[in-house]
Amino acid sequence: MSAAPVAPSIWADQDSRSVRGARLLGSRVVTFCLVELQKLKHDRTELVTRAVQPVLWLVVFGETFSRIRAIPTGNVPYLDYLAPGIIAQSALFIAIFYGIQIIWERDAGILTKLLVTPTPRVALVAGKAFAAGIRALAQAVVVVAVAALLGVALTWNPLRLLGVVVVVVLGAAFFSCLSMTIAGIVLKRDRLMGIGQAITMPLFFASNALYPISLMPGWLQTISRVNPLSYEVEALRGLLIGTATNYWIDFTVLGGAAIAGILAAAALLGRLSR
């Protein structure tokens, strides 16, 4: 090919600002998180409606089971034991919605436009995953506030709270990617909604969110040990109410799951763009 035509000077900056690699990834993640915050700012009712379920779990289920004392949680009051589990659960429920959102964006033509911008698929999925983290975080603040009102003895140590932020974001990133991966397989919104409902409750019950793993039958213990939600709850419980846990394992599992999820969803994203 002969020399490319001289482009008008007005385009001269297009290559000089070709951001690459980790900077590009970081820039896209920040962009999608900002957009998520803007959407949240315009529609705060969702924050309230989505708070109903976790509040019911804490107030109705939590208070009742505290009285029955059916679940042995050592010297930790049951409501304290439950609160971190409910934070993880509400983050899970929000994250599972992201697969539906990406199919909606595809049907609305928005995904097409995003894919035509200089955004690699991994960066697009990572952006969405961390945006889910932002929304889950906003929800976690509500649950923490309600739990504090109910008298749960939570930590106010800023370093531990920072840890909570990381755990909630990584957990939401993984589950949103799980949902986007399934979206890339089933491609239809109603099918994904069915699958989403079919997997969220089992993920929740087959974890240590409501009761210790040691109470479960053997087969359920096995499932619970490969369920990233269990590690999310373990870490949250350790950080918020000081129960013993191995943070190395918790953070490694959550970080690894988030990365694996981003790669899997990015690999299937092409199916959604055709």
Added chain:
Amino acid sequence: MSDAISISHVSYRFGDHLAVEDLSLDVHPGEIFGLLGPNGAGKTTTIRLINTLLPLQDGEVHVYGHDLRHEAMAVRRRLGYVPQQLSIEGGLTGRENVMWFARLFDVPRAERTERVDEVLAMVDLTDVAGRLASTYSGGMVRRLELAQALVNRPAVLVLDEPTVGLDPVARDSVWARVVDMQERYGTTVLLTTHYMEEADALCDRVALMHLGRLRAVGRPDELKTAQGPGASLEDVFRAFTGGNLVENERGGLRSVRSTRRTIHLG
């Protein structure tokens, strides 16, 4: 002279269906180029190949000298794209929608606000930029999409049926922006439409596609003159496809009668 977009021997297959067949086409820098044809002609597939949404199967495409197969990111940096569907984020304001794309195109932070204001003014949405986009009319949405595509100051603007579903006033206003922007920035515009009269009035050159194949390329007046005195672009189209636009849906009866010739003018 090398071209803004150069397509050579491109074919694309969806399973058994050959959507684009051995297409070769050059779009010159700074022109408004129209890809015309009925539904199923292969226009949208061609566009989706150029904007990197579909992987190239056969043939080659270069955008300002950049090979689509190996430099997809460089191509995307030069493109602005408005898809057929009205597609904006209704949960954001008009300004936020444009700012989002300014960030996705890595417009430097120092210039972002200025650029966003500039394109919003260009599409006449400055006054309503603070409103949620979900409250916009169809024509406003389309103009907002133009602003999103223009904030990058693209070398090539790709518009897929930009005026479909809009009322005549909104259509005129969209076309006025396209021409304005083309004049101001020298942007190359590649658009698809099946409104022949619009293509005639607006495009420097047009290509007629039918059933995945290129049937004719040239300036609208050349094509009309070659067809005969008093011919419209619609007549030219009919001559090359053996039918009119509506009857020539994909695989229609008339397609059997259509000729397989391609002429190149200009």
